[in-house]
Amino acid sequence: MNPFRRFWQTVYRSVFRVGIPKTNLGRAQAMVSSFLLHLHPAKVRRDSLRPTRTFGLGLITLYLFIILVVSGVLLMFHYVPSVERAYDSVRDLSFVVTAGVLLRNCHRWAAHLMVVAIVLHMARVFLMGAYKAPRQFNWGVGVGLFLLTLFLSFTGYLLPWDQLAFWAITVGTSIAAYAPGVGELTRFSLLGGNIVGQASLLRFYVLHVVVLPAAAILMIAVHLYRIRKDGGLAHPDEDQPTVEEGEAPPPQKSYGLMALTESSTPYVGRDPGKEVFAWPHLLIREVLLFVGTFSVVLLLAIFFDAPLEELANPIHPPNPAKAPWYFLALQELVAHSAFLGGVIIPGALVLALILLPYLDRRRVGIGRWFARERWLANGTFLLVLLALAILTVIATFFRGPNWDWVWPWAAGG
Amino acid sequence: MASLKSPPTEPRLPTLTFALLALALMVLVVAGFLREERREWRSYQESFRDLEIARGTTVEERRQARERPIELAQIVVPELDTVDRCISCHLGVDDATYAGAGQPFAYHPDHDVHPFERFGCTVCHAGQGRATSAREAHGDVPFWDRPMLPLDFVEASCGGCHDPSDNPAAPRLARGAELFEEAGCRGCHRLDGWGGGLAPDLDRQINGRPRSPEWLMQHFLDPAQVVPDSAMPRYGFSPDDAKALTLLMLSRRRPEVSGYHASRRILESAETGRRLFRAKGCIGCHQISGAGGEVGPPLDHVVTRRTEGWLVAHFREPRAVTPGTVMPDFDFTEAEAHSLILFLRRIHERTITVLDEPSPERRGEILFKRYGCRGCHGVDATGGVPNRNSESGEQVPSLIYVKEGYTRAELKDRIRIGVPKVGKLEPDGPEPPLAMPGFGDRLTEGQLDDLVSYLHSLYPAEDELDW
Incomplete structure (x- = not known):
């Protein structure tokens, strides 16, 4: 071997300790010895890989977050958070910055998609009963991430400083003011004043690019860590463990290396057939999902431009002024009753979500879609989701000036 | 080499799906950049370069033309808060040899009055200076409320910086400003911070939803054409006067001006003096x-x-x-x-005086117009605006003959207090919608005298009375 090649081998080995694994031992070592991969188990349940188990929703949400961080950092090179220059700097993205529109479109659509993906991910976990012990806490972390996602989207909404942004935030923050006692204070400290202005823009900017992403990254780390520690994806065996003749009993934790690789235990070569090595079976699917997610975001970004209306004009409110779509259900509720719709209902829903795993403790229907035994829980959840969807549709299409009912086809122009 | 001991049931890898998706992603990335690559201004610069090469008469000139860089150009005017990239496509503006050339390369005459290196383009022409495609730059796109002014209306922009009465270069704008006061627009409309509240506040209107020149022209010629239920009477403006008023309205969409440009706002004229x-x-x-x-x-x-x-x-x-x-x-x-x-x-x-000394009747007439009396009592004070179920023939009364019915003192009182409750024609009928407000809080004693003088002057001369 020539010296150059040997040197290269040394460098390569120092970075990738295992290299491309060729044995089962290597496959396991590859996963545990790499910082980026070690959050994965060495082996995963074969049925967890079936697309219909999870539709990859959690991972898609994570990928969207990563796309958002990267595109967001790139946007930060151009954006100026001042009321005089914010709008022009966003306009200039399309006028003079190479691929600037594409970047902004990616960020915008990835943000919208992330709200959708995280809701679907929560629905998946709920409908599979996967929030039950030992995953109660991780469900709570997930609810926190959901709220963070909404808040991240909301704070980002103001930054372009156009009419859409200005009035959506004006409406959104006035919903916050309905909370008894702390409402006005929340609104005031969020805006840095009584109306949306320079102080609000700066606060939203700092929240959007530093505080909330940092919190989200921390919580995502905890969330992923807990997935591993809580035994990976929920599966039906958790309520009725089945062990086939001659097989090793399924490991308590999916990262129990001894149960997987060649060793001197009586079970060598007879490890649970339900499991396959994460390398390459899980990894290729993960990369595939990223390619797919990024493709969809790019596709949207190429064909649909993110909206940018006129410069924000505090003396000319649009009628109706609507909050961002993910808060429209809330706005519709507030239109009916400020206190009930703006405080009681959303507060109760969030509280119910967090407390849910501690209240619903029956060990049935875990890891199965729409388990018959869980018809009441699943039914309730779907009904609430449906109700929110209907409210959102009403607020989006059926509300005209002064929040009066209009038929979308009658509105004309 | 150790062979890979895979159980026979090892699932297959989704390599085909992976390959297809990866291919799709690559295509999308390429498509994304292609979408960005062809900027409109590039093609204008390329054709200008070709034109320059063709016009070159010597080898050296042609070589220089060929080396002309393709690059975005802009005029930044911090004091006007503008960034105008118009010259990225309008490449012949400062080259007199392009006089008469077609757009986008035509030469801009009168370059020295407002050198555009110093003023940019949009301060006069409006439009979206930052944009780099013709459609967006000319500004006739959604969400841009200052599209380019048609050439005939560019005069309006003079008013953004200069007082029209000082500016001999903007006679039609000056006429508009004069007409605004003369026709009594201020009686009902607020402009520049003061005026009546009966009709839309023009400051708000202009800053909120600015109207197009066409809309404004139509509005002055016949308000009902653009606002079907408008209460504004038809003043019978000539097209020239309508245009003058339109220019005035457009001139109020002024950019913020500071520093050098603000100091240059004073035009040298006897009127300014x-x-x-x-x-x-x-x-x-x-x-x-x-x-x-x-x-x-x-x-x-x-x-x-x-x-x-x-x-x-x-x-x-x-x-x-x-x-x-x-x-x-x-x-x-x-x-x-x-x-x-x-x-x-x-x-x-002796062609100018320090003060104008109009007659009391003339001053009264100006007040009559300024306070919007004409909105109800008619353009010539002959009445005629309908006022359902009012005792004066279901319309706002004419003022031509007030000299007969009122002494000067009575008339002043009437203007001071107004007619808070108009008498009904049918006692059981509805309340007449129009009632005269009192002007006592707005008019001084002297102004009331002037108004009364004007009203008395309306009374027809002896020989015009045909009993």
Whole structure:
């Protein structure tokens, strides 16, 4: 071997300790010895890989977050958070910055998609009963991430400083003011004043690019860590463990290396057939999902431009002024009753979500879609989701000036 | 080499799906960048370069033309808060050899009045200066409310910086400003912070939802054409007057101006001089036509006694030319000093006076228009605006004959207090919708006198009365 090649081998080995694994031992070592991969188990349940188990929703949400961080950092090179220059700097993205529109479109659509993906991910976990012990806490972390996602989207909404942004935030923050006692204070400290202005823009900017992403990254780390520690994806065996003749009993934790690789235990070569090595079976699917997610975001970004209306004009409110779509259900509720719709209902829903795993403790229907035994829980959840969807549709299409009912086809122009 | 011991049931890897998706992603990335690559301004610059090469007469000229860089160009004017990239496509604007060339390469005449290196383009022409495609730059796109003004309306932009009454280059705009007061628009509409509240606030309107020149023209010719239920009467403006008013409205979409540009807003004119002469109270010390103080010398023919240079120096810094003078230093700018001299020349020629002295009837007429009386009592005070179920024939009464029914004192009271409750024609009928407000809080005693004089002057002369 020539010296150059040997040197290269040394460098390569120092970075990738295992290299491309060729044995089962290597496959396991590859996963545990790499910082980026070690959050994965060495082996995963074969049925967890079936697309219909999870539709990859959690991972898609994570990928969207990563796309958002990267595109967001790139946007930060151009954006100026001042009321005089914010709008022009966003306009200039399309006028003079190479691929600037594409970047902004990616960020915008990835943000919208992330709200959708995280809701679907929560629905998946709920409908599979996967929030039950030992995953109660991780469900709570997930609810926190959901709220963070909404808040991240909301704070980002103001930054372009156009009419859409200005009035959506004006409406959104006035919903916050309905909370008894702390409402006005929340609104005031969020805006840095009584109306949306320079102080609000700066606060939203700092929240959007530093505080909330940092919190989200921390919580995502905890969330992923807990997935591993809580035994990976929920599966039906958790309520009725089945062990086939001659097989090793399924490991308590999916990262129990001894149960997987060649060793001197009586079970060598007879490890649970339900499991396959994460390398390459899980990894290729993960990369595939990223390619797919990024493709969809790019596709949207190429064909649909993110909206940018006129410069924000505090003396000319649009009628109706609507909050961002993910808060429209809330706005519709507030239109009916400020206190009930703006405080009681959303507060109760969030509280119910967090407390849910501690209240619903029956060990049935875990890891199965729409388990018959869980018809009441699943039914309730779907009904609430449906109700929110209907409210959102009403607020989006059926509300005209002064929040009066209009038929979308009658509105004309 | 150890063989890979995979159980026979090892699932298959989704390599085909993976390959297809990866291919799709690559195509999308390429498509994304292609979408960005072809910027419209590039093709204009390329055709301009070709044109330059074709026009080159020597080898050297053609070589220079070929080396012309393809690059975005912009004029940044911090004081106007504009970034104008128009010259990225309009490449012949500063080259007189392109006079008569078609757009986008045509030469811009009168380059030296407002050199665009200093002023940019949009301050006069409007449009979206930052944009780099023709459609967006010309501004006729959604969410841009200052599209380019048609050439015929560019005069409006003069009003963004200059007072139209000082500006001989914007006669139609000046006419619009005059007409606005004369026709009494301010009686109902608020503009520049003051005016009546009956009709839409024009400051708000102009800053909120600016109207297009076409809309404004139509509005002045016949309000009902653009606002079907408009209460504004048809004033019968001529097309020229409608255009003048349109220019005035467009001129109020002014950009923020500061620094150098603000200092240049004073135009040198006798009118400016007269305004300064009155505003600074020169008459307190100097006499003109026998009126004024006697501390300083009379100024009727000062322009024949002093040179222009001396006068400018005197206005700029009195003590520099007359040590020990009591004349205060007014800190006049060069342009203001020249304006004062222009004014004093006209005084010498007796073609201008310090004050206008209109008759009481004329002052009353101006008040009648300014306070919007015409909105209800009709353009010629002949009444006729419908007022359902009012005792005066279901319309707002004519004022032509008030001299018969009221003494001066009675008439002043009536204007002061108004008619809070209009008598009904049918006692059981509905309340008449229009009632006259009292103007006592807005008019001084002297103004009331003027108004009454005007109203009395409406009474037809003896020989016009046909009983």
